[in-house]
Amino acid sequence: VTIEVLNTGTELLLGQVVNTHLAWFGRELFPLGLRIARQTTLPDGAAIRQGLLEAFDRCDVLLVTGGLGPTTDDITREITAEILGRRLHEDATIVAAIEARLARRGFAFRPRMRRQAMVPEGATVLPNGNGTAPGLYFPATSTAALATPHLFLLPGPPRELRPMFADAVLPILRALHPAAAAQDFRSYHVVGLGESAVEERIGLTLAERGDLEVGYCARPNEVDFRLIGPRETLDAVEPLVLAALGDHLVSRGNGTLEEVVVGLLRAQGKTVALAESCTGGFLAHRLTNVPGASEVFPAGYVTYANAVKTDAVGVPAEWIAAHGAVSEPVARAMAEGALSRAGADFGIGITGIAGPGGGTAEKPVGTVFIALAERGQDTVCTREAFPTDRATFKDLTTQAALDRLRLRLMA
């Protein structure tokens, strides 16, 4: 089954809006054993005609988004009807639904809105519970002149499209392709190994089998390692994957590193306090993005100024004078100070040079010290080098600090 997606909307190509439809379709279709073979974005207007005709030639199912609304640039419905040679008729049920919806919200019904109630012959109406324009479904046809795939016209706004897709489109696709779900999907979230290292440890071996599709997606200091194939094969190779990835495996599935860390802390009834300098609160932000973080995270100290390192978490001023604010003794004192000040079980101290300014020959931009303190244990501290832009520096540094804590919690 070849599925294509055609997203229409000038705002997507101008960069006013990021296209989230594609990723959402992809995630919804996969459990049905269906995958998207190609996606195209076109501007509003006449280019849609050419895009539809090309896609008709290539695919069995075509999902089109956008261009169903009331304004002049919304012409997907009309162009489709014209290509398929279908007459349009006004549907009284849709008019009534639009009128009722507008009345509930205190808006006036305008004549142009009637366009949204026009239904091409042979199309099934997909009701819109969250907006005015309904979707349309055209079953596949084949004539001497034109063969068309199963064609779905769907509204552009995600809050209208998503429920319509789940409620109306997925059941149709499931009925069309009941046996499609032969393949399964597994994703392994890896930290502390580059994608080449993951490939070397396990990816090449699995790719050589020939019965699994192997893929990689790399982000700052993390890799999603992806396997697609029959469920029994995935089950059979999983022990090999786990052995190869070892403690670099953060989660099976899409659990983020911070979710895993908060989960481990909760499970063990432990807490962590932070003293951040160069990461400026980003580590606290990441932890507190996880619901329930308040149980495990009492306090973060963003000690940007040297005096605050001393005042807030008790770093001796003479250590800062002797070793510099970016130094191992200061990072250790920050971690231990955060721990004891907040009465936590763990303390993390981070001090470094995010850049673009502030580097020296001895400590260039990207230098960072990360210390992990634990009640009753020796504090450990490492020096890292992440010479990159300011935002990525924060990504890599917090990633390293979280992973340090994760490994300690799993030990």
Next chain:
Amino acid sequence: VTIEVLNTGTELLLGQVVNTHLAWFGRELFPLGLRIARQTTLPDGAAIRQGLLEAFDRCDVLLVTGGLGPTTDDITREITAEILGRRLHEDATIVAAIEARLARRGFAFRPRMRRQAMVPEGATVLPNGNGTAPGLYFPATSTAALATPHLFLLPGPPRELRPMFADAVLPILRALHPAAAAQDFRSYHVVGLGESAVEERIGLTLAERGDLEVGYCARPNEVDFRLIGPRETLDAVEPLVLAALGDHLVSRGNGTLEEVVVGLLRAQGKTVALAESCTGGFLAHRLTNVPGASEVFPAGYVTYANAVKTDAVGVPAEWIAAHGAVSEPVARAMAEGALSRAGADFGIGITGIAGPGGGTAEKPVGTVFIALAERGQDTVCTREAFPTDRATFKDLTTQAALDRLRLRLMA
């Protein structure tokens, strides 16, 4: 000039990753007078060949992303060389750059990584300052067998692609199409007004003139109001725009709210300290994303636990007991405590309920108190309601707090 974008990556079609490249390209190209006519997403592997050949027929400039890395699913470089009939040779400079980069980060050089140093004949190398795989530029060619557009192969990771695009691709495009920018572009960054309000205040009037293209891009509590047209027209209407937007105008261009706030603080030689509860360090993170923030931001206290509110910034424990941690007196005490503890000129205190848990009938999820203290002035505090998801709650709350400080600094 017809520009197309071809994004490769199975993860985009499976929905593991949202494609942010297209929107970013669109925004970067527009100021050059260039617009994207079509974008296509294809999976890794052989489908790329067909996608390239089709695009060659349609466009003058083709931007391809992804598939340049070291793993087996990265084959964009090889397929392109094959289609164009170009031999590949290993580039010693790239090998050395990869080795140096890996050495700096303590990673081993692996034989497979050499693939990234292969350069097709006639291609220009676009250095990658933030990763291992360089980009490649093939100038347009035309032979009896094949006409090709200006072709750019770019890495998939945004932090590698974006600087490469800005530093290497845009200058080439600017040289190719010096006259394209007949139209000018102006963007007004607005906070505290919705897009309908911006439209009502000024957008409709300008749209009715007929010689300006008017657009809006809304994000949580901010709107980019966009005008496209001849420079003289844009100059002529600017006073109207400024008058209509008033102090809701944060910046002309793309200056973020935090950049504007840090700039105002630096210009006035003032500092701000933070006490954050529900925003969990996100406000500190936003401020410290701005280079030079260390001059104006001495300290942030992420006082998640009640005891830490008392210990770190001196909120009286009996106030927390009497009014609750999420209350106006506590927010005020947090702002004043942060200010005095850090010796800053301003203090911001934020306490609220981010959700999903923790709401009550009196203080439902989304309730937040934001207090602004200033040395020698009365502290002000407002109660806001942002009932939404956790991430958007943090966006909206920090946006409101930053804007409060911005208005005070402009008063």
